[in-house]
Each structure stands twice: as structure tokens, then as C-alpha cells.
Amino acid sequence: MSLSKAETRRLVKRRFTKLFVLCGLLVLAAVAAGVFLSNHKVSPEIIAKATADAQANYQQSVQETSRIIQECQAAQGTAQATNFPPNCEISQPQPSDFDPKWYMPPTFDFRESFPEMITTFAAVLALVAYIVGASFVGAEWSSGGMMNLLLWRPRRMQVLGTKLGVLLAGATVLTLLVGALWTAGFYFIARTRGSTDSMTSGAWQSIGLMELRALALVLLAGALGFGLASIGRHTATALGVAIGVIVVLQFGLLAVLGMADVKFPELYLAPFWIYAWLNKEYVSQDYNSCDFSPTGGCLPETLTITWQWAGAAMVLSFALIVGGAMWTMRKRDIT
Structure with missing residues (x-):
């Protein structure tokens, strides 16, 4: 059996993978059910x-x-x-x-409301990909399975690269399948509990591109979880970094930036970059400044985070974390 087939089988058969994928699907199903029940078709x-x-x-x-x-x-x-x-x-x-x-009661307009559902879909699957990716390689390091595997296939970079490739391929298939069901499900909700009248070819193209950006976000999350767990040689490393970044760094940094009256504090917070990536841009406003306009009066200074900026930040994050994992795999002892 080839290495890629063995790793694919291992990824699919792992109970941890099945559990977290099922949890993610249940969360998405709950969201879809809530939207269906809380919206109504507009009638005369x-x-x-x-x-x-x-x-x-x-x-x-x-x-x-x-x-x-x-x-x-x-x-x-x-x-x-x-x-x-x-x-x-x-x-x-x-x-x-x-x-x-x-x-009138709330109604689900597909063109206006579905982009928010794509953001929800991307967030849930990115979390699943991150945890599954971290566990996929972290469990082998902590159990000694990586050492045994390298005795059979003593090519470090090939082994780690194949594992990462299998993970990303699996995440791609899952995201595409669930994304297709997600889109079809909410189109059905809009048909029965809202409206699809404003959907044009341009609107469908915009939604398709947003879903592709969501796929890229899911793949990045899986790669980061995989890379951090490989660097730390334990699943807990990736989970600890995630908790530290989300709880300590983001909330703590937000409080510090607020007390220091820093201009555009969103530039230092990851969620706003993710929002900019998915929605093409995020406009940050500095309410402590004033640009006088003859027609609009005092307007706050703004700074726009574009999807290109966010994409560059994602590529840099991927290069640093995955590159670091490859470097440590090559340089450190396998013990």
C-alpha cells in the first residue's frame, strides 16, 4: 500500500476525525434549522x-x-x-x-442573507479542520507512531508532506460537499421562507467566489493546526496556541489598544482580517479623528483592509507555520 493511501485510510478511519466532523455538521444543521424556523414567506x-x-x-x-x-x-x-x-x-x-x-416577520432574502451563512459555514469548518489537522499529526508524535513510520519510510519531508497533502485533500472534499449542500439547503429555505428574486448571474458569481475564499480559509486552518502540532510534537500545542491567541492575545490586546487610543485597532485583530478575506473588505474607522467635509461634516478617518491584504497575511501565516514544521522535521531528532 502506498503512503498516501495509508494516510488517507488513517485519516478517514480515525474516530477523532469522525467525531469532530459530525459535531461540525450538527452545528451547521442546527443553524440551518434555526434559520428555517425563524423566517417566513411574505404573502399578501x-x-x-x-x-x-x-x-x-x-x-x-x-x-x-x-x-x-x-x-x-x-x-x-x-x-x-x-x-x-x-x-x-x-x-x-x-x-x-x-x-x-x-x-413584517423576518424573511430570508438569499442574496442579502446568504453571505452571512457562508461566514458561519467557513468558521465552523475551519475550526473542525484546525482541530482534526492538529490531532492527525499530533497523535502520531505523542504515541511514537511517527518514529515507527519513519523506520518503514525513512524520508522525513516526504512523510510529513504526504500527511499534510492528505489532510488538505480531505478538507477540500469535505468543504466542497458540505458547501454544495449548504448552498442548496439555504436556497430551499429562501424559496420556501423568503425570496430568491434578486439572484442574477453576477450574484451567483459573487457567492461562488466567496465560497472559494471560504475553502481557502478552511485549508489554511487545517494547515496551521497541522503545522503547530508538528512543531510542538503534540496536539495540545496547537490547541494551546489557539486558546492563547483567541482568549489572551485577541481580547487582551483589544483592551490594551482601547486604553492606549491606538488608531485602527482592528489591524491587530485576526477576526477582522478573516472578515475582510471573506467579504472582500473591512472598513476600520478612527472615531478620535475628524476629516471635515463641506457636505458630510466631521467624518472619521478610515482605513480599508482589502481581501488582497488578508490573502497576503494568510499566505505569510501558512509559510511561517508550515515552513517551520518542515524545518523542524528535517533538523530535529526523531525521539
């Missing part, structure tokens, strides 16, 4: 009811405003006048302030 009856509710609230607001104006006028010249605006300048509500859309 729902529109009529929302219009009636908006009109009723408008009339109630008009009556309430008229009552307040009468009380204000009656209080003029008394101590109670200070409880009302000067000269009883109270604006009347307008019908435009009561849009019937605000009184």
Missing part, C-alpha cells in the same frame, strides 16, 4: 397585516402627540411648562416613520 396576507399594524401605530402616535401638545399648551405660564419644549415645538409623526416592512 402578511403584507396587509403589516400595513394595517403600521397605520394603527401611526394613528396612535398622532393621538399621543396631540395629547402632549395640548398638555404643553395648558401648562404655559405655570411651573409645569419646564417639562415641555419651548413654545410647544413638538414635531408631528409622519407616515414615512412607520414603514410596513418594519412590521
Whole structure:
């Protein structure tokens, strides 16, 4: 049996892999079920009811405003006048302030809402890929299986590279299959509990490209988990780094940056770079600055994190972690 076939069989047959993939799928299924149950198809009856509710609230607001104006006028010249605006300048509500859309139940518009679901899908599968990738190589280091494998195939770089290739291939297949089901499932939700009217060829292309970026994120997460566990020669190394980065570095750094009034603190936080990668950009605003505009007044200074920046950061992370794993595999003793 070839090394790649042996590693593929090992990856697929591992109970740890099956468990975490199943957990990820259950989480995604719960999200899809929640969206299905919380959204409704807009029907003429729902529109009529929302219009009636908006009109009723408008009339109630008009009556309430008229009552307040009468009380204000009656209080003029008394101590109670200070409880009302000067000269009883109270604006009347307008019908435009009561849009019937605000009184309708939530509905799932595929074009507007599905990108958020792609972000959720990418986050869940990236977490699964990271943990499975870390365990896939970490368990062999901690159990001594790596040493036994190298006795059979004494080519360090080939062995580690094959393991990483098998992991990434498995993550690709899983992401593509689940992504196809995810898209079809939410398209069904939009058809039955929302709308697909605004879907054009350009919209489908945008969604397809976003899903490809989600695939790249999942593969990066798997590679980082694999590389960190290989460097530390234990699954706990990758898990410890993840906890440290998420809990200590990100939240702690956010607090420090906030106290120091650092401009654009999002530049130092990974979630905003991930958002920029998936959604093509993230606009950070410095509310402590003011760029005067003749038409818009005082506008905060902005800095845009583009998907190209985020992609470069991802490539750099991959090169450092996976490259470090390959270097340690070649230089360190296998003991």
C-alpha cells in the first residue's frame, strides 16, 4: 500500500476525525434549522397585516402627540411648562416613520442573507479542520507512531508532506460537499421562507467566489493546526496556541489598544482580517479623528483592509507555520 493511501485510510478511519466532523455538521444543521424556523414567506396576507399594524401605530402616535401638545399648551405660564419644549415645538409623526416592512416577520432574502451563512459555514469548518489537522499529526508524535513510520519510510519531508497533502485533500472534499449542500439547503429555505428574486448571474458569481475564499480559509486552518502540532510534537500545542491567541492575545490586546487610543485597532485583530478575506473588505474607522467635509461634516478617518491584504497575511501565516514544521522535521531528532 502506498503512503498516501495509508494516510488517507488513517485519516478517514480515525474516530477523532469522525467525531469532530459530525459535531461540525450538527452545528451547521442546527443553524440551518434555526434559520428555517425563524423566517417566513411574505404573502399578501402578511403584507396587509403589516400595513394595517403600521397605520394603527401611526394613528396612535398622532393621538399621543396631540395629547402632549395640548398638555404643553395648558401648562404655559405655570411651573409645569419646564417639562415641555419651548413654545410647544413638538414635531408631528409622519407616515414615512412607520414603514410596513418594519412590521413584517423576518424573511430570508438569499442574496442579502446568504453571505452571512457562508461566514458561519467557513468558521465552523475551519475550526473542525484546525482541530482534526492538529490531532492527525499530533497523535502520531505523542504515541511514537511517527518514529515507527519513519523506520518503514525513512524520508522525513516526504512523510510529513504526504500527511499534510492528505489532510488538505480531505478538507477540500469535505468543504466542497458540505458547501454544495449548504448552498442548496439555504436556497430551499429562501424559496420556501423568503425570496430568491434578486439572484442574477453576477450574484451567483459573487457567492461562488466567496465560497472559494471560504475553502481557502478552511485549508489554511487545517494547515496551521497541522503545522503547530508538528512543531510542538503534540496536539495540545496547537490547541494551546489557539486558546492563547483567541482568549489572551485577541481580547487582551483589544483592551490594551482601547486604553492606549491606538488608531485602527482592528489591524491587530485576526477576526477582522478573516472578515475582510471573506467579504472582500473591512472598513476600520478612527472615531478620535475628524476629516471635515463641506457636505458630510466631521467624518472619521478610515482605513480599508482589502481581501488582497488578508490573502497576503494568510499566505505569510501558512509559510511561517508550515515552513517551520518542515524545518523542524528535517533538523530535529526523531525521539
